[in-house]
Amino acid sequence: MTSAIDSQDLLSRAAQLVDLARAAGADQADAVVVRSRSRSVSVRLGKVEGTEASESDDFSLRVFVGNRVASVSANPGFDVKVLAERAVAMARVSPEDPYACLADEADLARSYPDLQLLDATDVPTEALREAALEAEQAALEVSGVTNSSGAGASAGMGGLVLATSHGFSGSYMASRFGRSVSVIAGEGTKMERDYDFDSRLYFKDLDEPRVIGRRAGERAVKRVNPRQVETGSNITVVFDPRIARGFVGHIAGAINGAAVARKTSFLRDRMGQQVLKTGLNITDDPLVVRGSSSRPFDGEGVSGKRLVMIEDGVLKHWFLSTSTGRELGLPTNGRGVRGGTSVTPASTNLALEPGEVSPEDLIRSVGNGFYVTELIGQGVNMITGEYSRGASGFWIENGELAYPVSEVTIASNLKDMFMRLTPANDIDRKFGIASPTIAIEGMTLAGR
Incomplete structure (x- = not known):
């Protein structure tokens, strides 16, 4: 080749x-x-x-x-x-x-x-x-x-x-x-x-x-003989990094300028406002050397730069191409992607920046809760933020992973989930979307 x-x-x-x-x-x-x-x-x-x-x-x-x-x-x-x-x-x-x-x-x-x-x-x-x-x-x-x-x-x-x-x-x-x-x-x-x-x-x-x-x-072996757990509210759910990357993808979708212009994002009116907990940052950087989603210029010939999309919990930027920026009255920030014959905005090397606690200590602090390793279904409404997904993983008991769990549903609203999110420090930046282990308080779990 x-x-x-x-x-x-x-x-x-x-x-x-x-x-x-x-x-x-x-x-x-x-x-x-x-x-x-x-x-x-x-x-x-x-x-x-x-x-x-x-x-x-x-x-x-x-x-x-x-x-x-x-x-x-x-x-x-x-x-x-x-x-x-x-x-x-x-x-x-x-x-x-x-x-x-x-x-x-x-x-x-x-x-x-x-x-x-x-x-x-x-x-x-x-x-x-x-x-x-x-x-x-x-x-x-x-x-x-x-x-x-x-x-x-x-x-x-x-x-x-x-x-x-x-x-x-x-x-x-x-x-x-x-x-x-x-x-x-x-x-x-x-x-x-x-x-x-x-x-x-x-x-x-x-x-x-x-x-x-x-x-x-x-x-695979760890998942054998899963149990169902009792339905409950106000459950702390911990997302394995593989699953957390998908969750950060929901954040990216919500701050995509095309969705804002179409009025299909639940964050469309939140620019300059608190959307994550204080202290949390979402970054996007197209110029990372050897970065999985790096590019020297975007689909329109514009060089992007590192942006803190959400800084200290406050929404600072949309992802913008030239045409989407014009529709919103803003300049492009070099996030245009060619898709066939069209140009739409998208993230590059996106990261939920890590916290200070180890994933083990984060799980330990939960006490009793649910550690998610797989999600099923597409139950995410980006217009309203409603979130409901089938899930499997492990029950957390006394701060430890106790036994496998399957056939449950976790639900909340992304607006609330964003504000109740705590990241660990185990980020792996080798993928285009990077996230550490995250814990989200106050979710509903539907089991038996």
Whole structure:
């Protein structure tokens, strides 16, 4: 896949598309190429179930004629002149959009740092197969594991090539390597499943296959013979970091400028107000060296910077692209993401910054409560903040994890949950959303 690193030819083609769109009558235009190269192997019970490889360079051209905009997509080999003329013709008959636009020229990145996002290590398919088999075997060797749901290993790279009619031209690539395994413990109606995985930009940073497999097996075995617990209110619920990352994702969704503009966020009227407990901070930084979601510029050619989105519990920023910012009367903060032919705001390296207490001490302070390791269902209403999810995990008794629990529901409102949240100090920043273990007081638990 090393041949995919050089994007100069794609940059030239993107610039040509932009020039042809201008010649066809567009006032402004940009062209983007989303690059993808991947290879993966999946195994189950010692046998290869699938081997996949894919490569793509997907072109998108966006043109503006006054306040009218149109976008078209194509694969390599298309007629660039025909594509440009078609896009302009579509724009001329499109409805007006007062907010659609390119980023302001003054906002464009004229230079940007090398964030070391690309590891050009070429991992052979055979090495992927061996890693997947080793991870699965390690999981099956854990006493109590009875079956496998499969294991996998992958390697790939992806990136962005962008050219605009007002002078931006740039590209970047990022690599991604992964390993995962899922196994079953127990027998008959008492079977329980769990998994483990790792995903990194640099191949040498991946956890060893046997480590991943052993963790998956141990997690599954611990869940065997779960109980239901009594229904109760005012329960303290502790979220395992894997689950806490998803919870922080709800915060990101609530402070996304697109949701605010659509009035689909329960925090839409809370800018400058307290939304988390005093002392808590949510940061977002696109420029982390070797960061999982780092990027030297966004989908519009704008460089972002580290922002404290929520500072000392107070909401300070929305995630904004240029068009979303215009709709809200604010400048972009470089969070635009290309999704096909559109640009929408999103987080980069997002983190709920850690507290000072260890996860063990946090659990100990709970006394009696519920430690969540898995959530089920989609019961989160981002308009009202109502939260209700099926859950499983472990009951906390006298400050210790006592026994596995399943078939319960936890419920509250995100507004209240945000204000009752306490983070531990065990943050792992290797994922695009990072969170330590968190405890949330005052939740309702529905059991037997």
